[in-house]
Amino acid sequence: MNFKLLIILFLAMITSTSSNAQDIQSLGKLHFNSDGILFAGDNVSGAVLAFNFTSEITPSETFEINIYNVDAQVAAILGTLQDQIQINDIAVHPTSREVFISVTRGHGDNALPALLKVDAENNIHTIDLSKVEFTSQSLLSVPHSSHKLALRGSMGSPPTKKDIAKSKQSLRILTVVDMEFYKGELIVAGLSNEDFNSVLRRLPYPFEGEESISSVEMYHIAHDQYESRAPIRSMVIKNINGRDQLVAAYTCSPLVLIPLEDITHNTKVKARTIGDMGNGQPIDIVPFKLEGEEMLFVTNNSRSPRVIPVKGLHNAKVVSKEDFERGPKLDLGPIIPYGPMGQSIMFTGASLRIDLLNDHQFVSLNRDIETGSLDLVTFNTKMPFKMHNIVGEFDIPTPSSN
Amino acid sequence: MLMILSQNLASQTNSALLTPTEPDGSVSLELSELLPENVKTHPERFFQVYVNHDHNAHLELAIQGTYSLNGNALSFSPIYPFDLGISYTVKYRSSLATEEFLIQSFIIGENQIVTSPEVLNIYPTGEFLPENLLRFYIYFNNPMEKGYANTFIQLTNAEGDVDSNAFMEFKDELWSANGKRLTLLFDPGRIKQGVSTHSELGPPLLEGNNYKLTISASWQDVYGQKLSVNTIKKIEAVHAYRDKINYNDWTILEPEANSKLPLEIHFDRMMDHALIRSMIRISKKDETSICGFWDFSDHEHSAYFIPEENWVTGDYIITIDRNLEDITGNNLHGLMDTFGKEKTQKSISDLKIPFSIQ
The missing domain is CATH 2.60.40.1220 (Immunoglobulin-like)
Structure with missing residues (x-):
């Protein structure tokens, strides 16, 4: 064991069981296990946290959540202005079905983490982080704050103001991009500080300071190359071909399978590319059932969501460089989308974060396409759209009905 | 905590609303009559604090926080500190007898009296400290500018030599949420026996020697005010704590x-x-x-x-x-x-x- 690692392990040891709110520096990605333990990524401190919400109770009936201008409402109850609020993630409690929201209140040095929940009556409650118990574990080999995203423009145009702002962001923001809980372990996708930046970490829970790290490589169909730097954007665990596997989505937008038994410490995992959803950046993958059939609802920050039948992933062809002609594959070419990637569907507005509210509804942090307002709204899983921005034949009364 | 008496008291009611002047202050309502027990169950019926409606015209959501009752004073502390420069509104009942609400606004950061920054305490408070001491806690009265701990805090030996590797350099310094308490951690590699930096550089504190921990007068608080004096804590290193807590x-x-x-x-x-x-x-x-x-x-x-x-x-x-x-x-x-010792279960x-x- 080298000295640097020893120091890191030492620090992990002294911080792993703390429960001071001041130890929480940020709250980003959220993930509930089936017992009601809420895992949260703290990218500022490079740690994962676990909050115990196992005693929440089952509601007597299903409910909808429809809160408009949710960021303004969160700002009001946290005593600040709307422009000081950034909503980072949402997660539905497995029992109470209440929606937990991670927030950054304020900017820069003044930024404070906040955790809120929305109950069945659509009331928003602040969870006082100084009074809630949690455990945490510092992650090994997290990206340095000083390492930034690369600066680049698009399609020959020079970088814009927003591109420049993007390039000032630290790679640290990609430490914890997604999490899944599996048989007593938290699996974390994100970046490390090693040469191969995209990693999967496995941490036994309850946290004891143990962590394994594997780097991940996959064949990127659209880029026509093997890639190991960009992190997995979203993942779920499904039994595919008789094995428990990660179904993981990358930007621009390969879908890969990774058998869980392949993720062992200090190895390079070769993910199996089985499809490409087309250009864009996946946000969430939500498993749900549509008329009894297992489906994945995959949202994307650049295109409409896709519904992918899980049965199509069984026996899907695993592709590599040998399967394609050389050169990039664009949306407008004949190859993309590739593989059993289901269908792109109608969805109103842009879902920034989504989770399953109950067996027939999603709850989405949604950007309204007309007003730009940020809303927390419920969608039916079968027809996930709202009528308020749509005017069609059925909105015009027939002469006889007037 | 600094409090100023609201200028706009409803004189006929004899109630007083105290508004905060610092971000981590609280709002307090003092009534001339003793508050009944049932106020505890619904304190929000007596007063609530809002982000000013000019900013949030369509909202009627009060700031969330905790109420506490002390005699005939009811206080509200928000979970998150008030922001500087934005306007807050208090809706409060002037007495138990009335259902009518009075309105009072306040802004933190305007006309406020900001005290000069100073070091309040350094823990451990003793002068004789074991050579394997792990950390100091430094308490300030004002929130301090972050990112300068290693610039403005120095450990020097009796000869005046600065030990620039004594403390852990964190990606982010360990500050309390209100920015008033710094946790200063010695580099554990220097303390732990058998680790290379311990062998090469030795422990930062060596038994039998004298040291000074100096917090520089040049350090500023978040309001841009410097600490007026150097704060010096004298230390004499004594025998390490190597035995289990009994x-x-x-x-x-x-x-x-x-x-x-x-x-x-x-x-x-x-x-x-x-x-x-x-x-x-x-x-x-x-x-x-x-x-x-x-x-x-x-x-x-x-x-x-x-x-x-x-x-x-x-x-x-x-x-x-x-x-x-x-x-x-x-x-x-x-x-x-x-x-060199057995690990315990x-x-x-x-x-x-x-x-x-x-």
């Missing part, structure tokens, strides 16, 4: 019933005062917690728990999280530095010490 040697002195005298715990060594606050809980035998606060004496060899309400006769339990540490990071599980259960008040 809680069987602790002495518990029970307070008298019907008093607010402290429960005293005298430890076998200097303990980490900050962890005592979060890791020792006093409860009745039926697990109902006793509210109160901690004070320390004899350089954190002793902790005093002072209850909010008078002690009543009965059986009590002191519940101690085994992660409680002494000032060198040894906890109730075992030693921080197990070099962790016990999951808390340590429970019963006591009775007669």
